[in-house]
Amino acid sequence: xxxxxILSVRDLVVEFRTEHGVVRAVDRVSFDVFPNETVGLxxxxxCGKTVTGLAILGLxxxxxxxxxxxxxxxxxxxxxxxxxxxxxxxxxRDMAMVFQEPMTALNPVxxxxxxxxxxxxxxxxxxxxxxxxxxxxxxxxxxxPAPAQRIDEYPHQLSGGMRQRVVIAMALSCDPKLIVADEPxxxxxxxxxxxxxxxxxxxxxxxxxxxxxVTHDLGVVAETCQRALVMYCGRVAEQADIGPLFAHPRHxxxxxxxxxxxxxxxxxxxxxxxxxxxxxxxLDLPAGCRFAERCPRRDARCDGELPDxxxxxxxxxxxxxxxxx
Amino acid sequence: MxxxxxxxxxxxxxxxxxxGVTFISFLLMVYFGPDQTYxxxxxxxxxxxxxxxxxxxxxxxxxxxxxxxxLREVATLDFGNSNSTGELVTDLLARTIPVSLxxxxxxxxxxxLLALLLALLAAHYRSRWPDxxxxxxxxxGMSISYLIVIIAFQVIxxxxxxxxxxxxxxxxxxxxxxxxxxxxxxxxxxxxxxxxYNTRFYRSxxxxxxxxxxxxxxRAFGVPPAKLLYRNVLxxxxxxxxxxxxxxxxxxxxxxxxxxETYFGIPGVGKVTFDAITTGDQPVLKAVVGLTAxxxxxxxxxxDVLYRAVDPRVSLS
Numbered sequence: 001x002x003x004x005x006i007l008s009v010r011d012l013v014v015e016f017r018t019e020h021g022v023v024r025a026v027d028r029v030s031f032d033v034f035p036n037e038t039v040g041l042x043x044x045x046x047c048g049k050t051v052t053g054l055a056i057l058g059l060x061x062x063x064x065x066x067x068x069x070x071x072x073x074x075x076x077x078x079x080x081x082x083x084x085x086x087x088x089x090x091x092x093r094d095m096a097m098v099f100q101e102p103m104t105a106l107n108p109v110x111x112x113x114x115x116x117x118x119x120x121x122x123x124x125x126x127x128x129x130x131x132x133x134x135x136x137x138x139x140x141x142x143x144x145p146a147p148a149q150r151i152d153e154y155p156h157q158l159s160g161g162m163r164q165r166v167v168i169a170m171a172l173s174c175d176p177k178l179i180v181a182d183e184p185x186x187x188x189x190x191x192x193x194x195x196x197x198x199x200x201x202x203x204x205x206x207x208x209x210x211x212x213x214v215t216h217d218l219g220v221v222a223e224t225c226q227r228a229l230v231m232y233c234g235r236v237a238e239q240a241d242i243g244p245l246f247a248h249p250r251h252x253x254x255x256x257x258x259x260x261x262x263x264x265x266x267x268x269x270x271x272x273x274x275x276x277x278x279x280x281x282x283l284d285l286p287a288g289c290r291f292a293e294r295c296p297r298r299d300a301r302c303d304g305e306l307p308d309x310x311x312x313x314x315x316x317x318x319x320x321x322x323x324x325x
Numbered sequence: 326m327x328x329x330x331x332x333x334x335x336x337x338x339x340x341x342x343x344x345g346v347t348f349i350s351f352l353l354m355v356y357f358g359p360d361q362t363y364x365x366x367x368x369x370x371x372x373x374x375x376x377x378x379x380x381x382x383x384x385x386x387x388x389x390x391x392x393x394x395x396l397r398e399v400a401t402l403d404f405g406n407s408n409s410t411g412e413l414v415t416d417l418l419a420r421t422i423p424v425s426l427x428x429x430x431x432x433x434x435x436x437x438l439l440a441l442l443l444a445l446l447a448a449h450y451r452s453r454w455p456d457x458x459x460x461x462x463x464x465x466g467m468s469i470s471y472l473i474v475i476i477a478f479q480v481i482x483x484x485x486x487x488x489x490x491x492x493x494x495x496x497x498x499x500x501x502x503x504x505x506x507x508x509x510x511x512x513x514x515x516x517x518x519x520x521x522y523n524t525r526f527y528r529s530x531x532x533x534x535x536x537x538x539x540x541x542x543x544r545a546f547g548v549p550p551a552k553l554l555y556r557n558v559l560x561x562x563x564x565x566x567x568x569x570x571x572x573x574x575x576x577x578x579x580x581x582x583x584x585x586e587t588y589f590g591i592p593g594v595g596k597v598t599f600d601a602i603t604t605g606d607q608p609v610l611k612a613v614v615g616l617t618a619x620x621x622x623x624x625x626x627x628x629d630v631l632y633r634a635v636d637p638r639v640s641l642s
Contacts, residue, residue: 057545063452081478099545104538109560109636118556119546154637170546 004076005032006210007056010313012323014048014055014071017063023282027234028070030313031052033178038204038211040221040228040242042257044279047232050100053180053214057097058087066109069162075177095172100106100183105157113138113151114253116173119325138169143199149170161192168200170209179204182214197223218261222246230254235288236309240317248323250317289322297323328633331641332626339622341603346618347399351392351611359361360384361408382408382607399615409606417597418612423495425593427504429577432512436519443520444527445554451532459524466521475588478514482485494590511585526569530562537561563635571628574594575620 014026026048033039041049054060055067058079072079074095079087099105107115116138117131126134132151139147142165154162160296164184169177184200185193201224204211213224221228221240227240231252238251249255259273277294280286286293292302301322309318339464362372365378379385383394398404404414480486483493491510498504534540535558543557583595594613601609634637 059541059545064372088547088549089545091544097545099538101538105542107539107543107561113479118548122547156638167542269615 002290005034005073006075007033007212008010008071009056009150010071010073012052012055012072013049013068014060014065015068018064018283020283024068025234025282026055026066029229030306031229031236031239032313033210033212035177035204035210036202036208037227038213040225041212041214042216042218042221042228043231044216045233046282047076048181049214049216049231050179053097053182053212054232056178056180056212057091057095058082058084059091061096071197092119092139092170092176093174094176095178095180096174096176098164098167098171098179098181098184101187102160102167103187106163106166108155111152111154114268116151116166119170119267120175134170134173137179138173138189139166141172142203143195144169159192160188161196163189164196165199168196168203172203175207176209178210178212179214180214183216184213186215186217191244200224201288202287218257230257233285235284235290236318236320237291238317238321239309239318239321244317248289250319250325251291251321251322252325253291254299255325256294289320297321297325299323327641328630331448332630335626335629336622337627339625340624343399343615346621347395347611347615350614351395352388353607354607354610355391357390357409357605358362358607358610359482361605361607364604365408365488368620374520395611395615397485398611399619403606404612404615407601407606407609409600409609414608414612417609418616419592419593421594421597424591425577425582425586425595427498428496428508428511428591428593429515429582431508432519433573433577435512435586436516437523439516440523441527441566443524444531445559447528448531448535449550449554451535458530460528463521463524463528466517466519467525468521469518469632471518471584472588474517475511475514475584478510478517479588482510494588496591507591509588511582511589511591515582523569527562529568530565531558534558534561560635564632567631567635568628571624571631572621575617575624 009032010030012026013024015024016025021042029052031046040050051060051065056072056074056079060067065078070080074090079090098249106112113132113135117126117128118133120126120134121128122133124134130276134145136151137148142149144162144165146293150162152160155166156294164187168184185196188196197220200211201208204224213221216223225242227239228240228245230237230245230253232253237253238245238249240250245254248260249258252321253275256273256275260275262272275294280290280293286303287297287308288301288303288305289295292298295302299322306316307320307322309320311318361382362375362378362384365382366374370378376385383391385396407417408415410417443459443463447456450456479493482488483491491506496507498507531554539561540557541551543553548557583599584595585591586593586595587599597609598611598613600606601613629639629641633641
């Protein structure tokens with residue numbers, strides 16, 4: 001791992017003002033992403049993983065949301081507090097995002113090529129014909145057959161997998177330092193999922209990008225990421241390299257998540273394990289550990305005190321638990 | 326080719342609509358409209374005189390025969406002579422429709438273009454003060470009666486107690502300067518009211534589009550805010566906008582702007598239509614109703630073809 005992280009998030013707090021009060025969707029999240037590395041943000045819906053992704057690009061809808069505190073550095077440059085006009089210049093060029101819904105992520109009334117060329121012309125100053133050639137090349141790179149024809153088609157003429165590849169091609173078009181992929185394969189059917197995922201891994205290695213992969217799917221994390229952060233209720237519960245994380249989860253929540261995955265070829269057929277209880281309401285959080293209610297290892301301390309991640313930002317593995325496994 | 330085939334099919338499909346509209350309107354004209362017999366006769370007419378005038382007006386024929394005549398008239402665009410003035414109906418319309426168009430078009434165009442501009446601004450600054458200001462103005466435009474606006478503008482711009490810059494009424498147009506003189510105040514009134522309705526409508530269409538995923542994608546790729554509006558959003562919004570704009574065209578061509586024409590004393594087709602309704606001048610009414618229906622069928626066709634041009638997902642087959 002090289003010394004300088006591409007992305008460095010420190011104590012990020014994102015809040016949303018709602019009718020019922022201020023919700024802290026992301027609470028003091030810290031992590032680094034190094035060049036040529038994919039870091040997974042894993043957790044259930046509502047755990048703050050998508051909001052973290054959006055915050056990196058400065059796309060938190062404001063109002064009602066805002067980055068309340070913390071720091072996000074992209075290649076050493078502080079993004080929090082940067083004026084929107086400067087932040088905009090970085091989007092699509094230094095950092096790009098791939099979204100969850102390929103069916104609606106593209107503009108239905110413009111051709112695929114039109115939308116791709118717009119970015120290429122804006123950031124790379126290419127002429128129309130140069131941009132077109134570059135777009136065709138990118139489409140070929142993301143595995144779209146007959147790119148010279150596809151480029152003049154409209155999004156509704158492409159399948160979901162194709163559309164997601166187009167968005168990925170758009171994200172790659174300016175060689176960004178960082179790509180944030182928010183559930184890039186969730187909306188696709190299973191076979192397409194595998195293909196697109198494979199493509200993402202291949203491209204990430206080819207372009208030597210740093211990538212943040214937001215997903216609820218531990219299987220996807222295992223296949224694509226080098227490290228992962230397990231998030232719960234806006235906080236990081238555990239962060240570790242993939243190998244140790246899957247082999248020896250330390251946070252009871254991670255362990256619970258892993259136990260609830262089906263395993264192919266398991267000798268004995270058993271019911272899948274379930275984590276009992278519900279995710280607490282973000283408006284009405286317990287004083288202590290947010291997972292305490294559902295935790296088999298809970299004791300009095302867990303109810304009264306909120307555990308922070310152990311170690312420091314440089315530690316290879318961190319866990320926020322008083323009684324780690 | 327696709328468009329041509331589709332157009333033909335659409336025009337054929339418009340025939341039932343034409344039949345329905347003309348039939349119902351004619352039914353109303355004949356059985357519920359004013360009867361001109363006694364207006365055209367002197368005092369104490371004899372039975373022969375009455376029969377003669379009714380035959381002249383065509384009142385003696387059975388309803389269905391008269392309706393069939395009407396359809397033939399629509400098909401040939403020959404509606405005969407006005408019962409009231411004796412002028413050829415086609416001449417009457419050829420004289421008054423251009424006046425109405427000249428009167429209404431500036432207000433119609435400005436009312437839509439300015440509304441679109443204001444709506445874009447409001448949508449861009451949604452829930453902030455420019456939005457609130459524009460929407461407040463729009464509600465005012467919607468809430469005040471058109472009549473009051475016309476009268477108020479006449480007082481402000483045309484009367485001696487106001488600015489007195491423009492003539493209050495009339496249409497004595499021989500040059501561009503005279504045209505501007507007569508058209509300004511009606512246009513201001515039309516724009517004021519149209520802005521209210523249009524801005525509100527356009528804003529809601531644009532805001533809805535701004536909330537779509539593809540706009541978020543565009544923002545995530547650094548599209549600047551102004552470009553986001555005119556490139557990534559405007560074209561997507563055109564379908565409801567085209568619908569609204571094109572369907573108002575038949576109304577302004579034929580029915581004109583009755584209120585504006587009446588209050589500004591302008592001899593347009595709206596005034597002619599109004600007079601024909603009150604006096605029961607059937608040849609004129611038949612022409613106006615028939616032409617409006619035809620224009621609506623054409624407008625529908627134009628709208629569909631424009632949809633196809635704007636949105637590639639629309640298929641004409």
